[in-house]
Amino acid sequence: MKTQNQDGYMLLFRGNDWIKALSPEEKQKVTDQWMAWFRRLTDDGKAVAGNPLEREGKIVSGKNRVVSDGPFAESKEAIGGYFLLDVASMDEAVAIAQECPGLPYGVRVEVRPVAPECPVASELKREAEFARA
Amino acid sequence: MNTQNQNGYMLLYRSDEWYNRLSQEELRDLMNQNKAWIEKWTEQGKAKPGRALERRGAIVSGKNGRYVTDGPFAESKEAIGGYLVLDVETLDKAIAIAQTIPSLAYGGSIEVRPLAEECPLDVRARELAREEELATV
Numbered sequence: 001m002k003t004q005n006q007d008g009y010m011l012l013f014r015g016n017d018w019i020k021a022l023s024p025e026e027k028q029k030v031t032d033q034w035m036a037w038f039r040r041l042t043d044d045g046k047a048v049a050g051n052p053l054e055r056e057g058k059i060v061s062g063k064n065r066v067v068s069d070g071p072f073a074e075s076k077e078a079i080g081g082y083f084l085l086d087v088a089s090m091d092e093a094v095a096i097a098q099e100c101p102g103l104p105y106g107v108r109v110e111v112r113p114v115a116p117e118c119p120v121a122s123e124l125k126r127e128a129e130f131a132r133a
Numbered sequence: 134m135n136t137q138n139q140n141g142y143m144l145l146y147r148s149d150e151w152y153n154r155l156s157q158e159e160l161r162d163l164m165n166q167n168k169a170w171i172e173k174w175t176e177q178g179k180a181k182p183g184r185a186l187e188r189r190g191a192i193v194s195g196k197n198g199r200y201v202t203d204g205p206f207a208e209s210k211e212a213i214g215g216y217l218v219l220d221v222e223t224l225d226k227a228i229a230i231a232q233t234i235p236s237l238a239y240g241g242s243i244e245v246r247p248l249a250e251e252c253p254l255d256v257r258a259r260e261l262a263r264e265e266e267l268a269t270v
Contacts, residue, residue, distance in 0.1 A: 010186060012213065024265070053143060054247040058228055061242030065232040070244060077211070079145065079246070094191055098198025110204060112190035112213070119185055119214065120167065120236075123152045124160040131157070 007114040008048070009093035011083040011100075015076050016055055018105040033101035038083065045086065046096065052081035080107075084114070140248040142227035144234075146215045148241025150188060150207055155239070166235035174219075174230060183217030210241070218248070 019027065041047035055073040060066070072078045087093050090113065097109040115122075152160065174180035188207045194200045206212045219227050224247065231243045 005187075007184070010184075010216075014192075051140070051143070052249040054138075054249045057142075057244060057246035058224065059242050059244050060228060060231040060234075060237070062240060063238055065237055067228055067232075072246070079213075079244075081249075082216075090191065094193060094198075094201055097191075097193040098201075100193070100198065103194065103198050104196045106194075108192055108194040109198070110190060110192050110213075112206070113187040115185040115187045115215075117185065118164070118167065119150070119188075120152050120155075120160055120164050123155070124157065124164060127157045127160065 004088055005090070005113045006088070007116050009085045009087060009090070010110075010112045010114055011085060011093070011097055012110040012112065013080045013082065013100070013102060014078065014108045014110055015102075015106055016072065016078045016080045017074050017076055018102070018107060022105070030101050030105065037099060037101060041083070041085070041096065047083050048086045049084040050082060053079060055080075076106075137222055138224070138247040139222070140250050142219045142221065142224065143246045143248055144183070144217045144219060144227070144231055145213050145244040145246065146217075146234075146236075146241065147211055147244060148214055148236075149210050149212065151236075151239050151241060163235060163239075170233065170235055179219055179221055179230065181218045181220060183215055185215035186213060188212070188214070214241075 022030065038047060038050055055078075057070060057072055059068050059070045061068070070078070085093055085096060087096065090111070093111050097111050100107060100109050103109070152163075155163065171180060171182070175182065190204060190206055192200075192202050192204045194202075204212075219230055221227050221230065224245065227245050231245050234243055237243065
């Protein structure tokens with residue numbers, strides 16, 4: 001895949017359950033690697049933002065705006081943090097994702113192109129074009 | 134819950150492509166509501182402009198990232214469609230703002246997560262070191 005994208009890419013780090021299995025030394029090692037990786041990407045101008053997320057939070061859903069707890073600590077799917085990358089191709093974003101120090105421990109990295117506008121606006125344009133055609 | 138957090142909260146928009154099912158009129162109406170919503174909270178200094186994500190991408194996994202697969206980013210109701218950061222100090226306030234998001238009327242959900250000051254791994258490593266220290270005293 002070689003999709004060009006002006007708006008950059010987001011890396012979402014998935015999986016929070018692997019941390020428990022590590023010894024304190026291993027934890028320290030992965031953390032140091034992760035920080036060094038982020039610092040290098042920032043210095044190279046390739047990472048523009050990034051943050052870990054706390055292993056807690058809530059989910060608000062549906063018409064009735066119901067508030068519920070999410071499984072954020074134990075889940076394999078839960079998002080533990082993100083990087084925002086200023087790179088122009090999917091290939092480059094994937095290559096950076098492949099350097100993630102959490103990968104050997106089971107972390108999965110979701111690589112997503114940032115959209116130029118809100119999907120509701122794009123859909124509206126598409127429907128308007130369709131109506132004109 | 135009234136967890137204090139200096140770093141703000143991230144709202145993750147989760148949904149399938151529900152907007153494909155709306156009429157032009159509904160889309161236009163929702164777009165105006167969205168615009169008013171974001172203007173209101175940014176003017177109050179409580180929201181920073183967020184970004185939408187394309188409904189495509191890849192999942193990288195395995196040692197050295199040897200597996201690169203396509204994710205189901207379009208159909209899944211759990212897929213993340215965008216994000217926004219709120220500059221408020223409590224989870225309660227972040228939830229209250231999330232509850233006013235106009236698109237919730239069409240389904241989907243909003244995940245509200247405190248941004249961490251430092252990596253939770255680091256914090257945990259420190260806690261374990263402290264426990265060990267106490268155990269040897």
